Amino acid sequence: MKLLQALFFPPEQPGGVSSMVPYLQERFMSPRWEMELFSIPKRIRNKGRDKVLFDTFDWRQYEQYPVVQKYIQTYRDYLWWTRLRIQKSFDLIHAHHPIAGIAMKSVFPDTPLVQTIHSSYEKELILNGKIEEGGPEHQFLVSLYREMEHKADRLIAVSHSFQHYLTPYVQNPQDISVIPNGYDEKRFKPIPHENEVAQLITVCRLVPAKGLDILLKACAELKKRNQNYVLHIIGDGPIRPELEEMARQLDIYHETIFYGYTLHPEEFMPFFDVFVLPSRAEAFGSVFAEAALSCLALVGTEVGGISEQIEDGVNGLLVPPDNPKALADALEKVIADPAYRYELARSACDKAKSNYSLSRAVNELKKMYLKFPH
Known part of the structure; x- marks a missing residue:
């Protein structure tokens, strides 16, 4: 054929x-x-x-x-x-x-x-x-x-x-x-690692639909709560300058790294701890499946295909869109409890291998x- x-x-x-x-x-x-x-x-x-x-x-x-x-x-x-x-x-x-x-x-x-x-x-x-x-x-x-x-x-x-x-x-x-x-499972190679400070990663086009303004506000709230983290933002797009300025104004610029566009983020995704993306809409959300196959804990919004991939509290955490406090609360749970984070990540990986x-x-x-x- x-x-x-x-x-x-x-x-x-x-x-x-x-x-x-x-x-x-x-x-x-x-x-x-x-x-x-x-x-x-x-x-x-x-x-x-x-x-x-x-x-x-x-x-x-x-x-x-x-x-x-x-x-x-x-x-x-x-x-x-x-x-x-x-x-x-x-x-x-x-x-x-x-x-x-x-x-x-x-x-x-x-x-x-x-x-x-x-x-x-x-x-x-x-x-x-x-x-x-x-x-x-x-x-x-x-x-x-x-x-x-x-x-x-x-x-x-x-x-x-x-x-x-x-x-x-x-x-x-x-x-x-x-x-x-x-997703071709051979592309994803989870790596056992221990980061002293929780490493958060997001991968997306830098556009308003992805809700990165909400993520930055949630991270500012985490800093106020004395939670240590580093946020890695992979991707490029029209709102990058205003996101960088927002990070400065929220006093989280030193905790935030903007990488720009990267062709194969799955190659280094396994070295991080938590994948987070508070999208305002997502037909499927491929990057969640990729992060799951990399054995990361998932934090996403209750929209579109994300809520089909994540069962809240089982293989990740779901929060309402446009809610910085709820997102900060979810991130705090996985940052403060590495054992819980690992449990979510293993469940996410098992489901992704089975379903995606x-x-x-x-x-x-x-x-x-x-x-x-x-």
Whole structure:
């Protein structure tokens, strides 16, 4: 069976898709399976000139808005690059981004399409203050879910929470499959270690949706309570300067290390003690599974896929979003009691190996792919 995994970003980019899809390839290399990856390079800009029409809604009612204009042009560019680069046929295409799926079906209308939706771009834009909830750009972006449903032969969400989120925007939500991302266990090597001072780590894009302002306030509260820690922030993004300034104003700059973007954080994640990320929204939260496989204690918010990964008090701690005091209380529990911290970390690692292994994801995908004629 000849498979094409259609990404948007190149596979070395950070994020849930890149945590899984490039590692699928070696698992599918056998006489029975042949798999290729496809993505659009960042340098491709303003090449596409196609007239764009969707089957389920008229996007032109939103065409005066810059977010919509950029999205449509990116879709045109993806179409242009697909036609230029793909010269062979496939038995099935599995797309991992809305633009990739809709474009692939336009170019290869007779090829079965499986579409995984990994995140809610519109929700992130709202939380990051880029668009208004219920506004025209929001309406355009959520209309794409119905278009994806129409185009795809199978729609997949990465968590039950995200499946529920999609319900108002599609015609048959009961037909959406749920397959969480899988992670290659060989990439994660927990290391026995004892840090005299608790080492907290977070890995994310530095944008408002990730709630790092709440994390810094919680850490300031920890300092007031005389709890010793070091906070390591891995990632980059538009709000880095204001986060650094906030750390100074809260008098925790010396306890906080900003690393910027790092390609493979899982290589040194096992040396830390606690993974914490107080996201305001998360379709799945891949980095929690990666931290669990690195045998870190998990502290997260009761949102989206995070609350499916963490059972509060069993394999991590959950707190409400936008609540610095609750986050400080949870962090204090794991900082002050290393034995409890280790117990949570072991449970998190066991659950992640069981529920989020690459082997499990591969088996589920193979069963799904084989349902299509080839």
